[in-house]
Amino acid sequence: MSIEKRPLALTINGNKIGPVDTPVGMPMIDFLHEHLNLTGTRFGCGQGICHACTIMEIQPDGTPIESRTCIYDAHFFNGKTIVTVEGQAKRDEQGRLQELSPVQQAFIEHFSFQCGYCTPGFVTAATIFIESLKRQPVKRADLQSRIEAALNDHICRCTGYVRYYQAVQDVALKTPGCVIE
């Protein structure tokens, strides 16, 4: 029995990928792991519930949204632009790390993660949340509830969420234009 394949082309972390013949029905996370060696995205429940496998999908108008890679096939992303956790930090032309993103840096400074399994999903969700605040600022009094609404889908078994949420609050308060009185 042969596996049916179809060409897949997309942009990942600024790099054009494909067209590459890809098995039909292959979950996106398997494509990232097995074809591209982008192993930072975590496979959790495989049911789209824990959100560990979340990556950033850039919509045509440039706004990022969360997409789960365990329940979406690789071909769901055909022609799209995505950013995985490997694409969050600034790198030089040789791919060497130059600077962590503000969210990544805040997670480190706040000791936000422990085992780290859910962290790529949290980095992605928090970054998208901060980007949304840049477009539409939140009142200071509403910031905590907005963080909770934005990140509540993401399950963490180690930390009790406190240090993730405090870090995101910190980034929101320090990023000009995100929070209004």
Add this chain to the structure above:
Amino acid sequence: MRGYGTIQAMSITELLVDEVAAELGMDAIELRRRNALRPGEPNTQGAVQLGDPRLVEMLDRAAQHPLWTNREQAKAKYDAANPGRRYGVGFAQVQKDYGTGADTSALLLEFDAEGKITMRHCVQEIGTGATSSQQVVVQRMLGKAPDVVIFGETDFPQLPLKSNFEPFTISQQQQDELSRDPFWVPAILPAMSASNSVYFIGFGTKQAAQFLFENTVWPAAKAIWSSGPAGGQLASGVMTAADLRVVPGGVGGGGMAPIPFADIARKAHEMGLVTGVAVHCFSRWQWARADFDIPGVGSLNLAVDALAVRYGDGAPEALKARMNTGGYDFIKRSAVQYPSAQRNNAGVTTYTPAACLVELNVNTFTGKVEIMSHHSLLDPGNVVVPALVSGQQQGGVAMGIGHALMEDLPLYGDGPGNGTWNFNRYTLPRAVDVAVWTQTAEYLAPLADSSPPKGLAEVVMIPVVAATGNAITHAIGSRFYRLPITPAKIKKALTI
């Protein structure tokens, strides 16, 4: 689930303590206070705890917390203002052991003539930050963090140890016979379990750093402070190793000018002092001790059961010739005092107390519980890295709330072994379930700067379970004897 086995029994026990208090018409914290273990009192197995249990002190603090003192007024006010919801506050306190009863630590700590410190360590990182805390221990004791660290080390050629790996079942006679071999130890490497890293594995780190501090840093610093005109800055006073301190700028104390670690290292190598040490420790609820005759240092009785040293660049050739075991001189112990095999029966001596107050409301239509806030109390001893302690504590509370309210698996064939259980029906707490913004905690200040750090990653999840159950009882008057306390169980209780 952290602390498996104990969380189930302790949670139900703490629910029953509240029930007993109600039967007696006594304040639930006061009942606990009257029955709490005091220092030096044996537990149910006859073991006497290391140090002050601090249970009474913690209970006294909890009893004064506004959540507890105002609970009846708060309930009356909340229930009147929120038809369909009932307010409750609950409390619980437990103490949980840390360590396994056969705890070990093994590491190598050395520095070169430029002051570059290298640490090879058995500790494995499982997300608790154990690798960070071991480095901080070294930094605090030597005034400089290691420059190179290798963790998860399982092979120390400098310590060619052997074991029969039966620390829990060994007879006293067998232990006495085997321990005559200076290469024998009851167990070689630790598991990463039982909240054992900061105290038990860190104990080895402390022994290694302390050895270098006392036997290398001190003589090197003394030589530097004693050089120059008129015998140097040290000559006119009286300073001993006990006065030596890590200070800003390096090593100082006794009023001496601080010396950067790099200068200490250069001097130590020049003098041929011990510049590297490899240690192995063992505890069976008591640390093994052994005697070592160390060239250039003398005879020492140390809380380690195996020791190897490396001599500095300036050491005589005769000493360097002894460094034939992984580049180190393995110092055969001349005598060893292992904790009695009987300690396997007497049980645990290292405990951490923790308590929790939970404030919640119960929706009487849906049976759903909303945790409004919680306040944790913990005695962590001397904290090594505060953010790691609070991180474990916050995570433990969230896990405990899941255990109390939502996490459930059936037994036998329909249970987790059938391979179909996942997060779609095994519900885990999310941020909205754990009062992420309103939770607070207080940690008892250490009794002294020499109080050891305490293992805590398991105990922190336990009191919140029973505190949640006791709060539900306060809210609706019903008692529950099986966890989790689900909306269905609450609705059933409300209709009886």
